[in-house]
Every structure is written in structure tokens, then in C-alpha cells.
Amino acid sequence: MRGKTAVVLGGSVAGLCAAGVLARHFDEVIVLERDRLPPDAQHRRGVPQSKHPHFLLNSGRRAIGEIFPGCEKALIAAGGMHLMPSMDAAYCENAGWSPRQSGSMTMVYSSRVLIERVLRDKVRELPAIEIREGVTVTGLRCTGGGTEGGRVEGVEYRTGDESGHLAADLVVDALGRGSSVAAWLSTAGWPAVPEKTLDAKVTYTSRWYDLPPAERRPQSWWWKHLVVTPTQDTGDHPEEHEYLSNFFPIEGDRAIVCMGAWGLRMPREVETFEAAADRVRATAFGKAARACTPTSEVHLTRSTDNKWRRFDLIGQPPLGLVCIGDSICAFNPFYAQGMSSAARSALILAELLHGRDVLDLAFFREFLALQKKSLDVPWMLAMARDQAYDFATGSEVVARWRRTLAARLSWPVFNAINAASREDPYVERTFAQVFNLDKSLRQMATDPRFWFGIARYKVRQRLGRTVVPSGFDDQQDPPGTDYTGYTRAAGNAPSAKADLVKD
Incomplete structure (x- = not known):
């Protein structure tokens, strides 16, 4: 029984x-x-790990909602925020700031x-x-x-x-x-x-802050969440350009400023943390941290294998x-x-x-x-990136040729998916489903319609026929222009003259 x-x-x-x-x-x-x-x-x-940012993916939100009906409503009532990352987050990718537009994915931040x-x-x-x-x-x-x-x-x-x-x-x-x-x-x-083990030597460090009162926040702060991805420049650059950096909003008008990297030592003292934030490749990140009031010490973790x-x-x-x-x-x-x-x-x-x-x-x-x-679904996603590093250790380390291939392809493919997502709703929805564990990486990789959307975008890009501009200068504030529904043929381009585009 x-x-x-x-x-x-x-x-x-x-x-x-x-x-x-x-x-x-x-x-x-x-x-x-x-x-x-x-x-x-x-x-x-x-x-x-509670001292660092945490995302509750959509599949997790639904599962918890089935186990505890009304949980998400209670979380929002307690201060959690229901946001749409593509509209409420400023995202700095390889070429610069991404354009802001509506998407299929929402998240609860807390x-x-x-x-x-x-x-x-x-x-x-x-x-x-x-x-x-x-x-x-x-x-x-x-x-x-x-x-x-x-x-x-x-x-x-x-x-x-x-x-x-x-x-x-x-x-x-x-x-x-x-x-x-x-x-x-x-x-x-x-x-x-x-x-099965794989340790890609990730270290990340976080500090908690109070946001400035709403009336004293800079006009450029249309965003709630700020994300800066690692540089893909192989030339000489500050180590901080290798960081994955988050200015992560939480309840109570607060934010967690978090920086992390693969295979690098991360700052754990206040002075070095603040200096590192200033050197993150998008200048808005350090400025945002400086505009807030710190409320904690610096928290560092290496338990990331x-x-x-x-x-x-x-x-x-x-x-x-x-x-x-x-x-x-x-x-x-x-x-x-x-x-x-x-x-x-x-x-x-x-x-x-x-x-x-x-x-x-x-x-x-x-x-x-x-x-x-x-578990196969999230495990495959984690392996896809962490197996690219020569310094990774564990049972799941792959042959050098596979590491080289993963290192060379992972970011270009990610960039192509992001770019195509701006103009192809199917690509955007599919990638959001993979990110949220609703589809596996294998399903995405074997989806002809998904790859057709990316190939079509790349052709349009070569012909100069893409619609939504991108690559806004990361040395400027992220542009707040909403490009939702923008089609050049309809002549409805939003006014974006102040948005500086990096060639």
C-alpha cells in the first residue's frame, strides 16, 4: 500500500x-x-544562493501554480513583478543594445x-x-x-x-x-x-541595492532589468568585458547587481566590485549601480558545477x-x-x-x-555552452574538436537567433519555449521552420532588407523606442533619431 x-x-x-x-x-x-x-x-x-538573482521560468511557474493554486498571484501581491523582458529589459548583445519590442515571453521577478x-x-x-x-x-x-x-x-x-x-x-x-x-x-x-559532471569554473558575485526614488531616477531608465552579455571580441579588452552582468529588479524597489564569468576570478570586496561594474562594456551598467544605494556586502559563489x-x-x-x-x-x-x-x-x-x-x-x-x-531538457542546454571551455573538468568534457566547434558556433548561432526573433514571431516563440524548458534543444535543432526563419533573416540582412534596426551604441543609454509592429513597407517607423546605431 x-x-x-x-x-x-x-x-x-x-x-x-x-x-x-x-x-x-x-x-x-x-x-x-x-x-x-x-x-x-x-x-x-x-x-x-538566495543572495543572487533567481529566475522562475515559465514551465516552473506553471508547475508551482498546479501544486499551489494562487501562488503567482500571492507572489505578485507580496511585491513580485510580472514583466515582459523584451519590453522591460535593456539587453546588450554582441553588436550593442537590442531594439525594444513586444514578445511572447513574460516572467515574474522577485x-x-x-x-x-x-x-x-x-x-x-x-x-x-x-x-x-x-x-x-x-x-x-x-x-x-x-x-x-x-x-x-x-x-x-x-x-x-x-x-x-x-x-x-x-x-x-x-x-x-x-x-x-x-x-x-x-x-x-x-x-x-x-x-555526470561538468564544471566550467563559473564564479559570480552579487550585491543588493535600493533604487533611487522614482522621481529621482534618470529619464533614460525606462527599463527595469539590465543585461550585458560577454563580449565576443577576441582582441585586447578589459577582463570585465567577459562578464555576464545583470541589474536584476526585485520587490521593494530594489535590485541585485550581479556579475559572473567562466574561468575568471571575480571581485569579492566592495571597492573591487564597484570598480568592476564601472568597467563592464556597456557604460549604463556601472552608472546604474552608482545611482543606487548599496544595502549589503558583496556575495560570491563558486558552487556552480x-x-x-x-x-x-x-x-x-x-x-x-x-x-x-x-x-x-x-x-x-x-x-x-x-x-x-x-x-x-x-x-x-x-x-x-x-x-x-x-x-x-x-x-x-x-x-x-x-x-x-x-531533466534531459535543461541538462542539454547547460552542456551546450559549458562544454565549450578548455578549462572545464568532469565526466562530460568532450574532445577538443567538439569544444572548438561549440566555442566557435554557440555565440554566432545565439546572435542569429536573437536577430531573427525580431522579425519572425515563430523563431521568437520557439526560442522562448526552449529557454523556458517547454521545448528541448533537440526539438529546436530539428525544426525546419525555425531554421528557415533564421536563414531568411540572414538573406534579408545581406540584401539590406531587414526591418527592425539593431546594434545601438553600448556606450550610450539603451534606447527606449518601441519597435513593436514596425514594418518599413507600412512606413510606420517610430521616431528613433536619438538612438545612436553602431555600424
Whole structure:
């Protein structure tokens, strides 16, 4: 039988989503969390990455909305912002600032701590869930480890100086990157869990700021979000031109200024952070940071390697155990896939539990197969870029010729997609679906209509027949002109005489 008690290890986004699902199917759901959880949107030791920007992709938004109806509405009511990046973000790509126009993609912007607070509020509305704080999980209770029918039957824990154990019909590991569950299983008799790894040596650094009062903001600040991509210039340039930089809006008229790079040392002191922001290749970035009031120290992280623990490859997977979130698959945070992937895994769990009374071997194998299919989508995206670096390490490092090919093609292809998206709605929608994990990279790569749209744009570009101007000077403020619906044939070009175009 399915049983009465489910235990969730960890009370972050993955654990809360899992608890929300399990509350529909178990009499009691117990969440064990090491930290004392703050009553409001505040940082805590167990989520150091909360000090950096977090995107909740559309697939993740929908998954969380299914698990916790009304969650997005509550997040916006608490200060989150529903924005359209193509209209509300100034985006500096290789050739300069991109034109501003409507697109198919929207996003909800907020801090990670606010997302978790809203999720905790939703979890506490469910009477079946109990969150126990200040509890450190120290091991698993298992029987028949590594044999047919081997099962996880509960967990061992410590609260202060006292130890205990908790029986469970289902255990969900949501302990994150540092989870010890795989090691505990090995000790109990299961084979070592195979791992896929790739570390592209990404480091990023962030600082929190208060925005100036609305009446004192520069007139050029039509944007809410500012993004500067790394230079593609192979000549001599400041190291800061290699940064991927974000001026990321969050609730409470605040922003997180974040800079990151592959294979470079990043500033961690206030003085060097501010100096680096001034040297980012688009001058508007440093000026924006200088116009705001800093409210935090500089936060730096190097925990950015990609790691996939392949539980699906174990011949006899442990019954009674499900792993979701970073505990099974952690991504380079640059790609903003973690929360959404965790929510998608929780939704798979919900679909399989519906109408099912027995959690047998077939159930766990089916979950692992469906989860693997879901994780393939973000994993392929992460590999497409991170495998291009010669200094990357791990099991997924590819041959030099493939690294060279990826390094030479990834940015030009990305540039071509961005350019074609301005004038081809199909290309724009398809890329937005891939970015939001609604389509796989493989689906995009094998879509003839998608590549036809890019090829057609490149031909028009060569013939001087493209419609929407681009490449606005990155040494000037990003232009606010709205090019939505602009067609040269209709003669409806917006007035953009003040927008300086870089040749």
C-alpha cells in the first residue's frame, strides 16, 4: 500500500513543492529542515544562493501554480513583478543594445527569499504538512540494500543534543547539492550512484541595492532589468568585458547587481566590485549601480558545477525514496534552471501518485524514467555552452574538436537567433519555449521552420532588407523606442533619431 507518512528532507523550493504534492496523498507529511525558518523573506544559512538573482521560468511557474493554486498571484501581491523582458529589459548583445519590442515571453521577478516565503505560506495552509525546524538529517533507515525489494524505511536525525529516527512510507531527498543520501545508500548496500559532471569554473558575485526614488531616477531608465552579455571580441579588452552582468529588479524597489564569468576570478570586496561594474562594456551598467544605494556586502559563489546523480541507472533502485531538485541534478546557476526543474519533478511525482495505491518497483522506475526525460531538457542546454571551455573538468568534457566547434558556433548561432526573433514571431516563440524548458534543444535543432526563419533573416540582412534596426551604441543609454509592429513597407517607423546605431 502507499502508506500514511511521507518525510521530506529539506524545506527549500524543491522540498516545499514535494510537500505540497504529497499532502494530497498521505495522511501526514513531515518536512525536516536544518535551519530555523524566518517568518518573512529573509536569508538563511541553508540557502546561500538566495543572495543572487533567481529566475522562475515559465514551465516552473506553471508547475508551482498546479501544486499551489494562487501562488503567482500571492507572489505578485507580496511585491513580485510580472514583466515582459523584451519590453522591460535593456539587453546588450554582441553588436550593442537590442531594439525594444513586444514578445511572447513574460516572467515574474522577485528575490529567492520572497519566493520561498510565499511557498512556505502556501505549505502552512495545508493541514497534513508539519515543518520541523532545527533538525539535521544524519542517515537513512534501510532494509535489503541493493537487493530486489531493498527499501528506505525512514530517516535518522538529530535535534540539538538529541537523536532519533522517523519511520516513513516515502522519503523525498531535497537536501540540495550537498546531499549525503547517495553515500548513505552506498553504505547500506546499494551500488554507487553514477554521476555526470561538468564544471566550467563559473564564479559570480552579487550585491543588493535600493533604487533611487522614482522621481529621482534618470529619464533614460525606462527599463527595469539590465543585461550585458560577454563580449565576443577576441582582441585586447578589459577582463570585465567577459562578464555576464545583470541589474536584476526585485520587490521593494530594489535590485541585485550581479556579475559572473567562466574561468575568471571575480571581485569579492566592495571597492573591487564597484570598480568592476564601472568597467563592464556597456557604460549604463556601472552608472546604474552608482545611482543606487548599496544595502549589503558583496556575495560570491563558486558552487556552480553541473552534477547529475543518475539514480535511473541503478539496476535495483531503492524503494521508498525519491530525489528532486539539486540533490539529483544541479545546474550551472547562470542558466536559471534549478527551481523550475525541481518543480517539474514534483509535478511528475503528483501525476504518478494520482490514483495509485501501491508504491512498488514499477512506480519508482517509472518516476525515474519520466524524471530523466524532464531533466534531459535543461541538462542539454547547460552542456551546450559549458562544454565549450578548455578549462572545464568532469565526466562530460568532450574532445577538443567538439569544444572548438561549440566555442566557435554557440555565440554566432545565439546572435542569429536573437536577430531573427525580431522579425519572425515563430523563431521568437520557439526560442522562448526552449529557454523556458517547454521545448528541448533537440526539438529546436530539428525544426525546419525555425531554421528557415533564421536563414531568411540572414538573406534579408545581406540584401539590406531587414526591418527592425539593431546594434545601438553600448556606450550610450539603451534606447527606449518601441519597435513593436514596425514594418518599413507600412512606413510606420517610430521616431528613433536619438538612438545612436553602431555600424
